[in-house]
Amino acid sequence: MNPINIAPLRERDITRHIAREYYKEFDALIESDIIIVGGGPSGLLCARDLAAIGFRTLLIEQSLALGGGFWSGGFLxxxxxxxxxxxxxxxxxxxxxxxxxxxxxxxxxxxxxxx
Structure with missing residues (x-):
């Protein structure tokens, strides 16, 4: 088996490239037209419908999952x-x-x- 030459890499260079790509994507998402607080059923539908007609929509939810109590059995x-x-x-x-x-x-x- 022939040896494979791998270009010398430095961790700091790799980390910089990863960070730059991440922040490039993140920067494109910073501005929002509308912020919806609450990712329950109403918030999800509102966000979906507003995004579908072109609004840059940010949905904020305090729980670990979207859907509110309706999805998790809290709806009695x-x-x-x-x-x-x-x-x-x-x-x-x-x-x-x-x-x-x-x-x-x-x-x-x-x-x-x-x-």
């Missing part, structure tokens, strides 16, 4: 109601729901399906 009710036109998002995601007969414009969904 066994059913959730969704107002129109938000039910379109459920349709878009393939989440089963049903209209509430006595409440026009309202639908019912099981939280486990939403998660």
């Amino acid at each position: 009710m066994n059913k959730a109601t969704i107002c129109e036109p938000a039910d379109r998002i459920l349709e878009e995601l393939g989440i089963p729901f049903k209209p509430i007969k006595d409440c026009p414009g309202m639908t019912m969904v099981d939280p486990p399906h939403v998660t």
Whole structure:
């Protein structure tokens, strides 16, 4: 087997290059048009919709995961109601729901399906 020549490298040079690339990307993300505080269901949808129409959106969440209590079992009710036109998002995601007969414009969904 023939020896392979490897160019001499210094750790400080590698670290500088990694840091420069990171900060170049980070610098592009510093400016925001909108800051949303809270990454629960409403914050997530708000951030998604605003970003989709071109706003530079920053979402801040204090927990380790996005989704709020709704995703983690903190939502104690066994059913959730969704107002129109938000039910379109459920349709878009393939989440089963049903209209509430006595409440026009309202639908019912099981939280486990939403998660």
